[in-house]
Amino acid sequence: MAKITHIFKTYFPETNGGLEEAIRQYGTHARKNGFDVEVVSVGAETYTIKTPDGIKTKFYKTTVDVFSNPFSMAFARSFREICANADILHFHFPWPTAELLALFHTIRKPALVTFHCDIHKIKPLKRIYLPFMKQFFKKMDKICISTRGLLKITPYLAQFRDKIEEVSYFINEKRFFNLPDPDPDIIEFTEKFKGYALFVGVLRWYKGLDILLDAAKKIDNDIVIVGKGDLYYKLASRIKNENLGNVHLMGFQGDNNLKFLIEKSKLIVLPSITPAEAFGQILLEGLYFSKPLVSTQLGTGTSLVNRHNYTGFVVQPGSSVALAGAINAIVNDEALCERFSKNAFHHYLDNFTAAVQGDKYIRIYRSFLRS
Template sequence: MRVLHFYKTYKPDSMGGVEELIGQICSGAAKQGVTSEVLTVSKDTSTVDFGDHIHYRAKLDFEIASSAFSIHALKRFTELARHADVIHYHFPWPFADMAHFLTRVRKPCLVTYHSDIVRQKFLLQFYKPLRDRFLASVDKIVATSPNYVETSEVLQRFRSKVEVIPIGLDPASYAAPSDEKLRYWRERAGEKFFLFVGNLRYYKGLHILLDALAGTDFRVVIVGAGPVEGELRQQAARLKLGNVDFVGPVGDDDKIALLTLCHALTFPSHLRSEAFGISLLEGAMFGKALISAEIGTGTSYVNVDGQTGVVVPPSDPQALREAMGRIWGDDALAGRLGHNAKLRFQNLFTAQQMASAYVQLYRQLTVKE
């Protein structure tokens, strides 16, 4: 069986949560005899061979409101789709909706619905008819958590064709960190610290985290870069936060060392643009207590309040400060929550489980065809 994934970007051009999900599906499906190819648009049109799947890149022509468009991709999509048994779209990307209809490819298809469109409310009014026609035309829609299905008006509209397949990670792909890295971060971050990992974007709620830290002695390491980094650094300076370390983007060895050493993981995303939270899942995989906000998405599927961590109201620095204080001051509580988080990860969120569910769905679609 051959599956074609179609999305606006992928590794090595970008390293976000959707990219990680696609990679985990491709690698996991390969172990079950499924050949996967990924088509994206990029300024770099070279092909990347990951060993168990291939990434093709069509020339990027222009972008509108963070959505990439490519005339070249229409031809490339048609060529690759001709040899595919299943087309796997990843939403949201309006150009994929257009390509679906313009190329008139007639193959079994599904879409993984990663997020509602939250920020572009004005442009959304013009896009809605195309979006709804696209979602009505695909065979299956996959949501990454039952929480998101229940709180998304769009998914409720197409509920009869929605299935839930949670995002999964492969612990074997997280190699043990070197002693040198562990020693470096232990010396830099201290023996006890909270960790945040992610792109520094508007919906990550880091401004709320910084407000919560004012007047406390909680140490926090913030890993990542992004468009609001400058604003966050200015806020930290204004609040005179000497207990926050912006370390920028780091390599896998450094990230794994920090996940190994941290006391707990804090994830203050406050808007629905945060549909799941891969780094929250990484924290669970490493057996760490989790702190997140209730935004009606997959974050509260990964982190169950009182079981794997603490869930607080969104945009509430005081509630976040109190949650951090509970976990900071009670090592036994942090250990118990972290243990439960790891068990929940093992039961629900492994890459093997995710890949098997997708492969089963691919086969259902082809048999149906």
């Protein structure tokens, strides 16, 4: 059984987010198609676990974390062995630690990278790192991007056009099967509201949550925010100090509660402000559960998932007025809401199932093994 090793800086259970979920989907779909799957990452300690979905995960203890780039001495020492024990290496960009190690080692196994997003937060460092990025991409056999739109906002990718494949994210529907009932307090919580806009994600700088709180002042209905992250206490402070009684900060929720919260919501909102938002896993989940979407125009996969005026509204990033207007339009127009809901599930079936997108990775893996 051929072994695929995914390499990325974060993964369950050390962290919980959309990219971790995407990697899990890639892994479970590959296992379904006869591959052995391993994820290599870093964490608080060095340990190995095997998850219920059959994916073996090896964590190496983080030595230092600088600018969201965790470095592990143990991972660096083991990198040659990691590569030797894999049949296919699947990197996930960006993680400079892994990319530099790949440059400084001879890799004799087929390798691909999924380009999730560019480096946006620290632009001076990106200019220094760019030559190394290009050499890393040159070394990869395939580069997978979620949408061709990334070529317009990431010019340096164009020189690798001959090895680029478009593969969008997808979801594993079984994730939401046979779950325990939601917690009683979650059921009681949702009974208070006629309908609410739901945000789900890690509470990071690029998610546009300050804009969402500004928009809340112009929205009659409620906003529910699910997730954890660096901004949690800042958001909690704003909600309290500005008396935003219609905004509810829920923290991280397990899949049983998350499914229930999605089902009970009126719409899904993703107010991200930069292309650091690669795709938005919650938008896919919104399509699957037939929910209208409100997102922002970033030039990334978000607008591939949310088709403006078909599955919801796509507005300009950073505008609380536009965000509030889009949410109010859906909440206050039942016919419009119903139309978007119906279109959402059809859009999902046509474009974002594991069979449509996951099989693209399977074809790449098998082509590597044949060659």
